[in-house]
Amino acid sequence: MGAGRAGARGRARASGVADEPPGVAVVTGGARGIGRGIAERLVRSGHRVVVTDVDGAAARRTAEEIGARAGLAHDVRDPQAHHDVAAEAARLGRLRVWVNNAGVGHDGDLAALSDAQVRELVEVNVLGVLWGTRAAFEAFGSRGGDVVLVASLAGLGPVPGLSVYAATKAAVVSLAMSVSAETPPGVRVHALCPDGVDTAMVQAMNPDGTARALVHSGGRLRTVDEVADAAVALVGSRRVVRSVPLWRGGLVRTTAVAPGPAARLLPLFVGRGRRVAARSE
Numbered sequence: 001m002g003a004g005r006a007g008a009r010g011r012a013r014a015s016g017v018a019d020e021p022p023g024v025a026v027v028t029g030g031a032r033g034i035g036r037g038i039a040e041r042l043v044r045s046g047h048r049v050v051v052t053d054v055d056g057a058a059a060r061r062t063a064e065e066i067g068a069r070a071g072l073a074h075d076v077r078d079p080q081a082h083h084d085v086a087a088e089a090a091r092l093g094r095l096r097v098w099v100n101n102a103g104v105g106h107d108g109d110l111a112a113l114s115d116a117q118v119r120e121l122v123e124v125n126v127l128g129v130l131w132g133t134r135a136a137f138e139a140f141g142s143r144g145g146d147v148v149l150v151a152s153l154a155g156l157g158p159v160p161g162l163s164v165y166a167a168t169k170a171a172v173v174s175l176a177m178s179v180s181a182e183t184p185p186g187v188r189v190h191a192l193c194p195d196g197v198d199t200a201m202v203q204a205m206n207p208d209g210t211a212r213a214l215v216h217s218g219g220r221l222r223t224v225d226e227v228a229d230a231a232v233a234l235v236g237s238r239r240v241v242r243s244v245p246l247w248r249g250g251l252v253r254t255t256a257v258a259p260g261p262a263a264r265l266l267p268l269f270v271g272r273g274r275r276v277a278a279r280s281e
């Protein structure tokens with residue numbers, strides 16, 4: 001019996017939630033990249049994980065590969081789809097963690113993006129997060145839980161060449177800050193702001209574009225593992241906004257205080273990013 005209690009305490013610590021055993025966790029956009037990394041870690045810490053993605057076959061494949069309980073087709077632009085996912089997750093037990101990770105990263109200046117790209121950025125990165133967060137709150141009920149919003153360092157300051165994406169991520173950071181102050185103590189909302197990460201999203205960017213250079217200007221791309229560890233560490237914590245790495249968050253916030261003078265430093269960052277990107281190819 002003593003050993004059983006010690007085991008439960010161990011699992012509670014592993015879940016990241018003080019005095020709470022692991023529960024059910026949903027990760028949107030979890031078929032690949034950062035979402036997959038987060039889902040893998042949640043499985044390892046004892047959560048019963050539901051991987052969802054707009055690509056349902058890929059979600060199911062990933063779920064099987066990482067030992068998640070289910071992989072579901074889920075387009076985060078559809079508000080009802082979030083409630084359907086929450087209902088499926090509830091069949092596995094009590095929902096404790098909801099990770100709004102799904103996102104798109106079309107790069108290019110505002111004037112250069114197509115209407116469809118602008119719409120998709122806003123609908124997936126902003127509306128998708130709003131619908132998911134509302135569905136998670138409803139599913140948590142009075143028992144509470146953690147919502148992790150995968151935002152971006154781009155949400156903390158100016159990012160020319162990625163302006164619409166940056167605006168959507170700024171909205172997500174803003175949402176986390178306001179909603180954290182609205183929710184009862186048992187409901188925690190966190191915004192994770194990673195620097196450039198080595199995933200398909202960055203690989204799809206225009207190789208000669210400003211965005212790709214700025215994403216590399218931190219010296220190296222971060223790994224999925226680093227970002228996923230930081231995401232899971234937020235579960236159960238009171239931290240509202242977390243940058244990865246921390247120092248880049250401070251730097252980008254400084255540029256937001258004085259975007260005019262910061263724009264004059266832009267060529268320096270772009271030049272550095274181009275050199276880093278060239279080295280890593």
Ligand SMILES: NC(=O)c1ccc[n+]([C@@H]2O[C@H](COP(=O)([O-])OP(=O)(O)OC[C@H]3O[C@@H](n4cnc5c(N)ncnc54)[C@H](O)[C@@H]3O)[C@@H](O)[C@H]2O)c1
Pocket residue numbers: 028029030031032033034035052053054055074075076077101102103104105124150151152153193194195196197198199200201202215
């Ligand atoms: N890669 C980076 O440099 C970086 C940096 C900071 C933040 N982020 C954020 O991390 C998150 C994950 O990005 P990633 O780099 O792993 O990208 P990725 O393109 O590898 O993965 C994104 C996943 O989201 C899914 N998705 C896209 N639209 C969807 C929709 N409508 N409904 C459900 N799923 C959808 C995709 O199918 C894919 O599996 C995104 O929110 C992204 O903005 C990425």
